[in-house]
Amino acid sequence: MTRISKRSIIKAAGWGSLAALAALAGCGKKEEAAPATAASAASEPAAAASAAAPGKLKVAFAYVGPVGDGGWTYAHDNGRKMLEKELGDKIETSFVEKVPEAADAERVFRDMIGQGNKLIFGTTFGYMEPMLKVAADAKDVKFEHATGYKGADNMRTYDSRTYEGAYMAGVIAGGMTKTNTLGVVGSIPIPEVIRNIDSFTLGAQSVNPKIKTKVVWVNEWFNPPKETEAAQSLINGGADVLMQNTDSPAVLQTAEKAGKYAFGWDSDMTAYGPKAHLASSVINWGPYYIKATKEALDGSWKAGPDTWWGVKEGAIDLVSISDKVPAELKDKLEKVKAGLKDGSLVIWKGPIVGSDGKEILAKDAAADDKFMKGITFYVKGVEGKVPSGDKK
Amino acid sequence: MEALAHLLHDTLNAGTVLAFAALGMLINERSGVVNLGAEGMMLVAAIAGFATGVHTGSDWLAFAAGAGAGALLAAAFGVLVIWLNTNQYATGLALSLFGAGFSAFAGIKYTQQKLSERPHFEIAGLADIPLVGPALFKQHPMVYVAIALTIALAWFLYRSRAGLVLRAVGESPESAHALGYPVRRIRLLAVVIGGALCGVSGAYLSVVYTPLWVEGMVAGKGWIALALTTFATWRPARVLLGAYLFGGVTMLELFLQNQGVEVASQFLSMLPYLATIVVLVLISRNAAFIRINMPASIGKPFFPGS
Numbered sequence: 254m255t256r257i258s259k260r261s262i263i264k265a266a267g268w269g270s271l272a273a274l275a276a277l278a279g280c281g282k283k284e285e286a287a288p289a290t291a292a293s294a295a296s297e298p299a300a301a302a303s304a305a306a307p308g309k310l311k312v313a314f315a316y317v318g319p320v321g322d323g324g325w326t327y328a329h330d331n332g333r334k335m336l337e338k339e340l341g342d343k344i345e346t347s348f349v350e351k352v353p354e355a356a357d358a359e360r361v362f363r364d365m366i367g368q369g370n371k372l373i374f375g376t377t378f379g380y381m382e383p384m385l386k387v388a389a390d391a392k393d394v395k396f397e398h399a400t401g402y403k404g405a406d407n408m409r410t411y412d413s414r415t416y417e418g419a420y421m422a423g424v425i426a427g428g429m430t431k432t433n434t435l436g437v438v439g440s441i442p443i444p445e446v447i448r449n450i451d452s453f454t455l456g457a458q459s460v461n462p463k464i465k466t467k468v469v470w471v472n473e474w475f476n477p478p479k480e481t482e483a484a485q486s487l488i489n490g491g492a493d494v495l496m497q498n499t500d501s502p503a504v505l506q507t508a509e510k511a512g513k514y515a516f517g518w519d520s521d522m523t524a525y526g527p528k529a530h531l532a533s534s535v536i537n538w539g540p541y542y543i544k545a546t547k548e549a550l551d552g553s554w555k556a557g558p559d560t561w562w563g564v565k566e567g568a569i570d571l572v573s574i575s576d577k578v579p580a581e582l583k584d585k586l587e588k589v590k591a592g593l594k595d596g597s598l599v600i601w602k603g604p605i606v607g608s609d610g611k612e613i614l615a616k617d618a619a620a621d622d623k624f625m626k627g628i629t630f631y632v633k634g635v636e637g638k639v640p641s642g643d644k645k
Numbered sequence: 646m647e648a649l650a651h652l653l654h655d656t657l658n659a660g661t662v663l664a665f666a667a668l669g670m671l672i673n674e675r676s677g678v679v680n681l682g683a684e685g686m687m688l689v690a691a692i693a694g695f696a697t698g699v700h701t702g703s704d705w706l707a708f709a710a711g712a713g714a715g716a717l718l719a720a721a722f723g724v725l726v727i728w729l730n731t732n733q734y735a736t737g738l739a740l741s742l743f744g745a746g747f748s749a750f751a752g753i754k755y756t757q758q759k760l761s762e763r764p765h766f767e768i769a770g771l772a773d774i775p776l777v778g779p780a781l782f783k784q785h786p787m788v789y790v791a792i793a794l795t796i797a798l799a800w801f802l803y804r805s806r807a808g809l810v811l812r813a814v815g816e817s818p819e820s821a822h823a824l825g826y827p828v829r830r831i832r833l834l835a836v837v838i839g840g841a842l843c844g845v846s847g848a849y850l851s852v853v854y855t856p857l858w859v860e861g862m863v864a865g866k867g868w869i870a871l872a873l874t875t876f877a878t879w880r881p882a883r884v885l886l887g888a889y890l891f892g893g894v895t896m897l898e899l900f901l902q903n904q905g906v907e908v909a910s911q912f913l914s915m916l917p918y919l920a921t922i923v924v925l926v927l928i929s930r931n932a933a934f935i936r937i938n939m940p941a942s943i944g945k946p947f948f949p950g951s
Binding site for chain 1: 648651652655659662749752753756757758759850854855856857859860861862863864865866895896899900902903904905906907909910911914
């Protein structure tokens with residue numbers, strides 16, 4: 254009697270645990286997928302159906318973060334929505350969020366191809382290698398990769414000049430600081446981020462030559478508590494206007510708490526810190542997504558040259574400028590924006606001196622894109638050294 | 646000197662987040678149950694606390710909501726592993742994944758929200774002492790609660806009868822059972838309290854420390870808390886020390902960068918982990934000491950009557 258009951262208990266426990274585990278895991282998955290479907294269903298009901306209507310081009314997006322990150326991925330998804338609005342009758346879009354920058358990405362791309370997508374956007378640097386691999390096997394599919402540098406016959410690179418947004422933010426920061434000390438929370442020391450820190454400093458120095466910029470690296474794209482700590486440490490060090498190249502609004506939020514100023518990055522972040530928020534440097538991916546998709550539709554799509562759009566093409570803007578910014582500073586910003594738009598203002602033009610005092614660009618020499626994609630040094634005014642050392 | 650005061654202030658604050666979760670896991674593991682779901686519980690508690698904070702404007706209600714959310718998840722976990730004897734490690738991992746997904750789902754409409762202005766806390770009189778004042782006495786009350794909790798917990802474990810019973814359940818559930826103690830219910834209680842403390846930690850994070858909600862914002866603190874408990878050999882004071890140490894080295898790393906010290910920041914980012922492990926391993930390097938403090942039946946299922 255006892256033996257039987259014991260065995261049946263164990264058996265029941267086993268099944269129970271299996272069922273419970275399955276339920277738990279199932280729930281986790283379902284809930285994770287829910288925001289995606291909820292978001293897309295709300296904005297474009299037509300896209301929800303997975304079976305393609307005949308004749309419609311299927312376009313897929315792979316995102317590194319959640320759509321709700323309020324920053325980088327949020328901006329990409331706004332671009333996708335814009336594309337959907339513009340060409341919704343000819344195409345069908347879908348997306349997968351939180352795709353890690355690792356082997357998993359390849360599986361996601363192959364899955365997208367299996368579902369009949371003919372144009373695939375990969376929206377982070379780390380997708381480059383998996384995408385190249387998949388592109389070699391799927392010649393009839395077109396691949397678009399954001400912020401990379403490798404391409405193929407059916408894969409090309411697009412990017413936006415985020416440093417123009419950083420420069421414009423710098424102009425405001427230079428006029429608003431009282432301590433002449435700016436602070437930047439850096440993510441990972443790669444050229445794109447270093448270029449933004451430099452451009453931010455150059456922008457600030459264009460209105461206030463005494464500017465110094467302090468940089469603290471967190472070595473991650475997304476870690477709100479650590480971003481908070483980094484921002485706090487910059488404020489403790491005397492910085493009173495902050496910028497960040499990380500993906501969450503934590504830095505702005507910290508500035509709000511400490512009564513300092515900060516900027517939004519990638520997306521409009523006003524809501525997170527209305528008092529601290531000076532402006533948001535935003536990326537508008539929509540125009541490029543529309544252009545690339547149109548090319549794929551009419552057959553004019555071809556690999557290369559790389560696209561690098563900025564203020565001129567409407568891909569970069571500084572928005573939601575605070576009322577605290579005085580009118581003359583706003584005028585100055587408008588002039589900068591106009592200059593970037595018509596090409597009369599070149600940010601990376603000599604004389605530019607490195608933080609070690611050596612001249613980097615001689616007077617009136619303008620940097621080309623190749624030079625700018627390889628910036629691994631600080632300009633004068635940025636304190637400290639680039640963490641990865643001086644590999645020039 | 647003022648920089649030092651800032652450093653001390655931020656260290657205590659950063660350590661507090663970890664301390665609650667790690668102390669919770671300590672109680673949990675002292676009963677012989679490992680719950681790897683700390684990260685998931687903290688995330689769900691973070692959104693529960695944040696949402697409560699947004700709607701009520703009260704920090705204390707937010708902490709209560711976080712504790713409640715953590716306790717609820719922990720109770721579900723407890724029933725699974727204690728009564729149905731599912732694998733503790735697998736179930737804990739499932740809880741972690743579930744928490745990440747569920748909190749993201751529950752938090753959709755809170756991503757752009759903001760908490761109302763909070764008053765700054767300080768202890769009148771003491772806060773005006775130069776240097777020490779701002780560092781030690783201008784803290785959120787929860788910083789002191791964490792210290793009080795550590796002391797209370799140490800007393801409970803080593804000086805009270807109930808603490809002895811809890812330790813007995815973690816050491817040898819069979820013996821405790823033979824003596825007539827309800828092993829399963831004691832374990833469940835420990836698991837629920839552990840979850841509640843993880844919940845307090847999550848809510849502190851989203852309401853006080855980084856007052857906003859973004860998906861995945863706990864960013865690994867739950868895992869660090871779990872590791873801390875083990876490296877501190879399940880002793881309350883060491884857990885608190887480890888939490889401050891981890892927070893302190895993190896703040897020091899950022900502080901050094903701020904000062905323009907020329908050390909690779911990638912190396913500095915590694916330091917908090919390295920320093921905490923090294924120090925805690927050094928103070929606990931006595932093998933007999935570890936054997937005495939480690940709950941002997943940790944992670945093992947218990948079948949009454951077998």
